[in-house]
Amino acid sequence: MNEALRRAMADARLTDDQLAERCGVDIKTVGRWITQAGRVPRARHRWAACEALGEDEAVLWPEAARKAVKIGPDREIVSVYPYRSGCPASLWRSLITNATEDLTFAGYTNYFLWLEQARFGTALRRKAAQGCRIRFLVGDPDSDLTRARERDEAVPLTLSTRIRVTLAELEKIKAQPGIEARFSGGHAHLSVFRFDDDMIVTPLLTHRVGHDAPTLHLRRRQDDGLFDRFASHVAELWESGSPVWQGDAHG
Structure with missing residues (x-):
């Protein structure tokens, strides 16, 4: 019996069929994961189960975790997605929810967050009220760089429109202490999102929008390591950025 998996399912209040649905497998497969302690699911199924249960792979399947231990610089890489759209919205939600000290959103528009995360502004207010520092780096919608990228992307929903949506949403929550926003052009082709000691990084490709x-x-x-290098990059951009709210103490 995989007691760790059974306990995690009980704690998360997930039944066999609910976990099976989350992982994209048959309910009998989940039954074998529970009853056969030595049975190790495929990597993508393990990751889906860990995400659904909010538990580490090393707890649920320590044997698989030991085999996957990395000792080089790539040990900071948790997972890779060919497209940002393939990164589960639930992962973003859990990273936002679990962060307690630092939430930094250094996407050029950050537009998709308001689109994909339910009640995102409310969540940010709550995190800030709990003492979490929240920072947004966005592109200037009126800059030459933004216009150049719009020509490169050539999509109906323009870059400047997406930035203005984010600015309008930030305007609604700017009165909450702990939420800051600055303009920067230094991340036009690289988005970095920090959640305490976790980070999501998306290098943009030419003629492609962020979700691609x-x-x-x-x-x-x-x-x-990789994490610190990207964190340093964002810190430098923040220091050189200009305030979104002119004359406001947040800037």
């Missing part, structure tokens, strides 16, 4: 970009989920494991 390859995406990395990173977790900090070492000094001066």
